[in-house]
Amino acid sequence: MVSCYRSGPIERDPASAFHAKNQLDGFLRKNGFTIIGDTFEILKSCGRPQTTYGPEMKKLRNQGRFSEYSKKELLLAHSLNAVRKTDFVVSRPAPEASGGTTSETVVMWLRTIPKLVIIGPHSEGLLDNNSTFMIKMLSDNPSLIFNTERQAIDFISDHIEVFKRGRSAIHNLIVKLRKLNPYINDRPKPCYSKLFDGRTVIIQGQPGAGKDTQGRMLQDLCGFKFFGSGYELRRLSSRFPVLAESLGKGNLAPEVIIKFLFTQSLIKLEKFEPIVFSGTPKKLGEAQALMDMLELLSREPLMIVIDISEELAKERILLRRVCDDCEISFCDEKLINHPICPECGGSLKIRAENTTQEAIDKIFNWYKTDVEEVIRYFENLGLVVHIDGNRGKEEIFNDILEILKR
Numbered sequence: 001m002v003s004c005y006r007s008g009p010i011e012r013d014p015a016s017a018f019h020a021k022n023q024l025d026g027f028l029r030k031n032g033f034t035i036i037g038d039t040f041e042i043l044k045s046c047g048r049p050q051t052t053y054g055p056e057m058k059k060l061r062n063q064g065r066f067s068e069y070s071k072k073e074l075l076l077a078h079s080l081n082a083v084r085k086t087d088f089v090v091s092r093p094a095p096e097a098s099g100g101t102t103s104e105t106v107v108m109w110l111r112t113i114p115k116l117v118i119i120g121p122h123s124e125g126l127l128d129n130n131s132t133f134m135i136k137m138l139s140d141n142p143s144l145i146f147n148t149e150r151q152a153i154d155f156i157s158d159h160i161e162v163f164k165r166g167r168s169a170i171h172n173l174i175v176k177l178r179k180l181n182p183y184i185n186d187r188p189k190p191c192y193s194k195l196f197d198g199r200t201v202i203i204q205g206q207p208g209a210g211k212d213t214q215g216r217m218l219q220d221l222c223g224f225k226f227f228g229s230g231y232e233l234r235r236l237s238s239r240f241p242v243l244a245e246s247l248g249k250g251n252l253a254p255e256v257i258i259k260f261l262f263t264q265s266l267i268k269l270e271k272f273e274p275i276v277f278s279g280t281p282k283k284l285g286e287a288q289a290l291m292d293m294l295e296l297l298s299r300e301p302l303m304i305v306i307d308i309s310e311e312l313a314k315e316r317i318l319l320r321r322v323c324d325d326c327e328i329s330f331c332d333e334k335l336i337n338h339p340i341c342p343e344c345g346g347s348l349k350i351r352a353e354n355t356t357q358e359a360i361d362k363i364f365n366w367y368k369t370d371v372e373e374v375i376r377y378f379e380n381l382g383l384v385v386h387i388d389g390n391r392g393k394e395e396i397f398n399d400i401l402e403i404l405k406r
């Protein structure tokens with residue numbers, strides 16, 4: 001029987017598994033693989049569900065009672081046993097979790113087991129220093145890096161006969177592929193320029209202007225860190241249902257949360273790392289807080305406003321479908337009846353805040369009242385460039401690159 005040890009936020013923290021559709025388990029079971037290493041299940045079977053185990057262990061660690069902590073570290077022993085029996089590992093490092101979590105530590109110890117590492121559609125797994133360290137460790141081993149769960153599934157599908165032969169066959173396959181292509185685990189940044197080092201870019205514009213699209217292109221193609229308040233908030237929402245409900249009605253997030261998210265993301269940045277803020281700040285108070293933070297870090301932001309007509313904005317919102325997996329949004333009539341992501345094959349959905357006319361109107365109103373005030377604030381500081389957004393995404397992106405290289 002061929003078994004797979006599945007590690008990552010799916011098992012550890014459902015809230016951080018925002019992207020994870022976990023199609024993987026279904027796929028593996030359908031093909032006759034056994035899944036081991038589900039720590040939620042292990043804890044339940046020991047009569048110590050995550051809800052009691054987690055807080056208990058945290059308390060011991062915070063109080064420095066490490067010998068007691070080690071004695072109660074059920075997961076480490078169980079994971080170690082499980083991983084020893086496995087034929088291959090699928091690991092998904094979470095950007096916001098510490099990379100040194102139990103299962104991932106275990107994975108590092110057992111270097112000869114073949115591994116598939118899913119770093120998220122936009123390399124989110126690489127955002128955190130711990131995760132970066134872990135990915136480096138993993139990529140030294142017989143492992144392959146994938147952007148999305150779907151790519152990992154496709155890879156197993158394409159080599160299903162090899163996977164069914166077990167550990168050494170999978171090991172040999174990966175070693176062979178890595179020999180054929182030594183750069184297979186590199187993430188290409190084809191538009192990277194030294195001029196982007198340490199840059200702070202804010203992209204603003206009406207709903208439907210393509211802010212996230214451009215921000216994600218800066219992330220994927222130029223090595224920018226991406227901060228989208230929508231993305232960050234959706235990740236938080238699973239922990240705060242009240243927040244999720246309010247956002248779904250087209251309300252803005254509480255300022256205190258946005259300020260916290262700004263601080264959290266900026267404080268971790270290295271001096272040379274460029275960052276792009278997409279569609280945020282949205283309120284004057286947030287803008288001032290962001291400027292205070294940037295001043296402390298000696299960073300001067302540049303706001304790029306993508307101008308589009310209100311008619312086009314409204315038209316795009318009605319057509320907009322967002323991919324569940326890679327978060328890229330599309331405005332294409334053809335995709336309405338065939339809601340499959342052209343980029344990654346994920347399923348396309350309408351955003352909650354775009355489903356009712358009332359919520360859409362609210363978002364447009366916020367733009368006229370609050371966001372335009374934010375843009376004026378940056379304009380008064382001489383930090384704004386406007387570009388014409390009534391064009392295709394490639395043309396807009398080229399403009400942005402030109403502006404950043406000036």
Ligand SMILES: [Zn+2]
Nearest residue numbers: 323326341344
């Ligand atoms: Zn997609």
